[in-house]
Amino acid sequence: MIPSIALNDGHSIPQLGLGTWPLSDAEVAVVVPTAIELGYRHIDTAAKYGNEAGVGEGIRRSGIDRDELFVTTKLDGQYQGEDRAIEGLRGSLERLDLEFVDLLLIHWPLPDRGEFLSTWRTFEKLQAEGFTRSIGVSNFKPAHLDVLLDAGATVPAVNQVDLSPTNARLAERAYHDSRGIVTEAWSPIKDILDQSVLLEVAKKHERSVAQVALRWHLQNGLVAIPKSANPERLADNIAIFDFELDARDLEAIAAIDAPGSGADSDLIGH
Numbered sequence: 001m002i003p004s005i006a007l008n009d010g011h012s013i014p015q016l017g018l019g020t021w022p023l024s025d026a027e028v029a030v031v032v033p034t035a036i037e038l039g040y041r042h043i044d045t046a047a048k049y050g051n052e053a054g055v056g057e058g059i060r061r062s063g064i065d066r067d068e069l070f071v072t073t074k075l076d077g078q079y080q081g082e083d084r085a086i087e088g089l090r091g092s093l094e095r096l097d098l099e100f101v102d103l104l105l106i107h108w109p110l111p112d113r114g115e116f117l118s119t120w121r122t123f124e125k126l127q128a129e130g131f132t133r134s135i136g137v138s139n140f141k142p143a144h145l146d147v148l149l150d151a152g153a154t155v156p157a158v159n160q161v162d163l164s165p166t167n168a169r170l171a172e173r174a175y176h177d178s179r180g181i182v183t184e185a186w187s188p189i190k191d192i193l194d195q196s197v198l199l200e201v202a203k204k205h206e207r208s209v210a211q212v213a214l215r216w217h218l219q220n221g222l223v224a225i226p227k228s229a230n231p232e233r234l235a236d237n238i239a240i241f242d243f244e245l246d247a248r249d250l251e252a253i254a255a256i257d258a259p260g261s262g263a264d265s266d267l268i269g270h
Contacts, residue, residue: 032058
């Protein structure tokens with residue numbers, strides 16, 4: 001069973017999920033039931049991905065009970081501004097054919113618009129009304145989060161960011177931890193396959209590099225959302241609960257990240 005992390009609102013989130021970008025409706029409708037059969041229970045999508053209807057179809061095809069799933073969606077810039085997210089989430093729920101999502105995220109802060117605080121206030125309403133169990137953000141920097149917290153807003157349950165062993169974001173993770181925000185990685189196995197340290201650790205444990213990277217996320221208290229449409233890779237990515245990285249492994253992997261690596265990559269391709 002995939003372990004879960006407690007959120008600051010009393011709910012919990014599975015540490016491993018299925019990323020669905022950039023799959024089409026048709027593709028994701030096949031991938032989702034395959035993943036669920038393999039044991040995935042956390043599905044991540046977004047309005048901008050254009051595949052929420054396919055995710056909903058895949059969930060129906062799986063035959064799984066709704067209460068066994070954790071479903072995340074995100075609202076992008078067109079839904080920023082006071083109350084615009086109400087229409088946005090309504091559309092997402094219709095496409096997903098769900099009564100609620102488990103986690104609703106602001107997809108990007110878009111600070112030049114100056115609307116993410118008003119959008120967050122709408123998210124608070126949507127949570128209070130039961131249309132989403134938890135609310136969070138994606139691609140937010142500490143400065144953006146400070147705007148919410150300084151306004152006395154609800155502390156986001158999650159910040160989903162570009163993060164991997166080669167882009168570990170230690171300062172941002174420390175900020176999140178100090179404020180009770182779970183850090184979630186939307187790119188947990190990006191730019192790792194040729195990384196020499198990971199190759200050595202993978203050889204030592206007789207595992208794939210992707211498995212080592214995902215195991216690193218779990219042991220660091222992170223949530224990882226790897227993306228794949230390949231059944232073999234889906235199976236590989238979830239087969240990470242029968243081994244552990246030791247202290248020397250974790251120390252070696254911690255030395256990989258170069259300061260500032262990927263610092264401006266948040267909005268690229270996601």
